[in-house]
Amino acid sequence: MIIxxxxxxxFLIPVVASxxxxxxxxxxxxxxxxxxxxxxxxxxIDISFNGESGFVSNPQIGSxxxxxxAIGISDGIIIATGKATIAEGPNDLPTAFEAIDVDSELTxxxxxxxxxxxxxxxxxxxxLEFDFAASGDTLxxxxxxxxxxxxxxxxxxxxxxxxxFISGPGINGDGTFSNNAINLAKVPGRDVPVAINTVNRGxxxxxxxxAICNGADINWQENSQYFVDNExxxxxxxxQFDGFTKVFTVEIPVECGGTYHIKMAIADAVxxxxxxxxxxxxxxxxxxxxxxVDYELMNPINGEAIEGCSSYKFKLVRNDSTDxxxxxxxxxxxxxxxxxxxxxxxxxxxxxAQGYLNWELPINHDxxxxxxxxxxx
Numbered sequence: 001m002i003i004x005x006x007x008x009x010x011f012l013i014p015v016v017a018s019x020x021x022x023x024x025x026x027x028x029x030x031x032x033x034x035x036x037x038x039x040x041x042x043x044x045i046d047i048s049f050n051g052e053s054g055f056v057s058n059p060q061i062g063s064x065x066x067x068x069x070a071i072g073i074s075d076g077i078i079i080a081t082g083k084a085t086i087a088e089g090p091n092d093l094p095t096a097f098e099a100i101d102v103d104s105e106l107t108x109x110x111x112x113x114x115x116x117x118x119x120x121x122x123x124x125x126x127x128l129e130f131d132f133a134a135s136g137d138t139l140x141x142x143x144x145x146x147x148x149x150x151x152x153x154x155x156x157x158x159x160x161x162x163x164x165f166i167s168g169p170g171i172n173g174d175g176t177f178s179n180n181a182i183n184l185a186k187v188p189g190r191d192v193p194v195a196i197n198t199v200n201r202g203x204x205x206x207x208x209x210x211a212i213c214n215g216a217d218i219n220w221q222e223n224s225q226y227f228v229d230n231e232x233x234x235x236x237x238x239x240q241f242d243g244f245t246k247v248f249t250v251e252i253p254v255e256c257g258g259t260y261h262i263k264m265a266i267a268d269a270v271x272x273x274x275x276x277x278x279x280x281x282x283x284x285x286x287x288x289x290x291x292x293v294d295y296e297l298m299n300p301i302n303g304e305a306i307e308g309c310s311s312y313k314f315k316l317v318r319n320d321s322t323d324x325x326x327x328x329x330x331x332x333x334x335x336x337x338x339x340x341x342x343x344x345x346x347x348x349x350x351x352x353a354q355g356y357l358n359w360e361l362p363i364n365h366d367x368x369x370x371x372x373x374x375x376x377x
Contacts, residue, residue, distance in 0.1 A: 019066035020237050023078060023085045029061055030054035032077045033130055036063055039286030041135035045259065048129050050106045059083045059100055060126040064279060069237040071144045072228075072247045073281045080277035081124040081160060081268040087146065087277055089238045091230055096148050096240045097275040100124060105272075111177045112161045112267045115193060120158055124275070125267040132262070134254045134287035139166075141285040142249045145185070147276035149196050150243025151231055155208030158269040159196040160276040164250065168260030179261060184250045188226070192217045199223045199245050241277070254287060291327065292317040298360075305375075307340060308365030312375075313358065316348070321355040331377045339366035 027035075029049040038044060047054030049061060061077065062084040068074045070089060078084045083098035106125035113122065149159050167179035177183065185194045192198050197208075197216040202224035204210045213220045231242040254260060266278055297303075298311045305312070318325065327348045334344040340363060348359060 019069075021064060021067045021070040021088055021239055023062050023064045023087055025057065025059050025062040025084060027063060028055050028057045029128060032061060032063055033128070036075075036282050037077050037141075037280060037285045038132075039283035041287035041289050042139075042285060043133040043135075045131040045133060047131075050104075050125070050127050054130070058104075058126075059085075060124070061128060066237075067239075067279065069235070070239040071146065071244055071279055073142065073144055073279055076280045076282045076284070078277050078279045079126050079128055079264060079266055080275055081126060081266055082272065082275040084277065086148075086275045087239050087241065087279065089240055090236050091233050091238050091240050091242065093240065095273060097273045099272060109265050109267060111163060111165050111181070111183075111263065112265050114176055115163055115183070115195075116161045116269060120161075120269050122161075123268040123270070123272045125265065127263060127265040129261065129263045131259060133257065133259050135256065135289045136287035137253060137256055137290050138251060139254045139260070139285075139287045140249060140251045142247055142281040143185075143284075144244050144247055144279045145194055145199075145276070146239060146241035146244035146279065147196055148240070148242055148274040149276060150205075150241070151201060151203075151229065152206040153196065153208060153274065154200045155197055155204035155210060155213040157212055160267060160269050160274070161195065162266035162276065162278055163193065163263075165263040165265065166252065166260060167262075169255045169258040170253065171260070181261075181263070184252060185248075187217070187223055188248065190219075192223075194245060194248065199226050200243065201227055201229045247281075249284075256290075290318065305363060307363050309363075311360055311362040313360045315356060315358055316350075317356040318350055321350065321353055324352050325350040329377060331375065333373060333375050334377075337366065340364050 030047050033047055034044050049058050061079050064078045065075045078087055080086055083100055086096060086098045107122055109125050109127055147160055153159055164184040165177050165181040166184055167181035171182055173180040173182045183193060187194055197213045198220050202221040226246050228244050230238060266276060294315045296313045297305055298313055299309050301309060329345055334341040
């Protein structure tokens with residue numbers, strides 16, 4: 001007897017309303033990631049925050065809502081160098097920060113230190129780490145980086161650092177970051193980390209010099225197209241941060257069914273003032289399955305698939321039928337039982353303008369009695 005498991009996904013579309021950005025610190029990191037951050041096709045495996053259990057609340061991580069007018073993302077999770085409520089507007093303080101308990105403060109992270117050159121003191125470090133399994137062939141998520149370091153500390157030697165460090169199958173770092181990870185927080189289309197000295201209004205600040213920004217990215221002034229100067233914004237619906245990036249979307253190929261580790265980390269440089277944060281869109285951390293799959297069991301006996309009698313008829317539907325696409329198939333059970341599934345293909349082809357295809361898989365009898373088994377594809 002063969003058992004088939006089919007997963008169904010439901011899409012939820014948030015309703016955007018105009019109101020003041022609000023931060024909620026009542027949920028623990030596990031709840032925030034599981035219930036708000038993760039979208040379609042991602043399964044949470046385990047999680048920690050600042051090296052502790054993901055079931056322990058921390059004021060440096062929370063959820064936010066009503067953020068559309070303030071930062072361009074309606075709701076999501078926020079990770080901050082101080083208490084995450086620092087993001088709430090209006091922007092009425094020249095130097096804004098919300099201190100955290102020094103007894104629980106994290107002051108080191110090897111990957112953030114590497115981003116900052118290794119010699120800068122870190123404070124108020126916030127590190128969210130979790131393992132996840134991806135159902136699709138691409139991982140995506142959308143975020144904004146915001147900081148009180150803007151604009152006066154732009155192009156200064158000591159600016160806050162953040163990164164999204166991912167490792168796992170097919171991820172080939174150069175050894176710069178732990179676990180052979182790579183940093184996903186990059187300027188769109190370029191191998192340049194997103195930072196205050198690479199994405200800003202295009203001019204050095206009161207405590208900076210153009211030479212320092214030139215050293216970070218010779219084309220840094222072109223990146224002003226990705227920056228929102230919020231310093232003089234008097235709206236009640238804005239954020240406290242003096243500047244932030246436009247909404248960036250990360251996109252990276254992953255292996256279907258692969259298990260990955262990601263570390264989302266941010267820290268204050270030198271002191272605990274001028275807080276910074278990353279704000280990540282609800283449900284955007286997703287790995288959409290490349291196909292929608294439906295099936296029909298042909299010639300079942302008592303509702304079950306039986307060798308020598310039954311077959312499966314599959315219908316595969318894709319979202320984009322513009323180009324030809326090859327879909328590669330793998331089944332551990334079929335590979336281990338070639339006499340039962342002699343016609344299991346290595347791949348199927350969608351031709352241009354073909355949005356779906358049908359595929360029938362017969363189940364042969366190999367003359368051997370086996371107990372109930374699961375067909376995985």
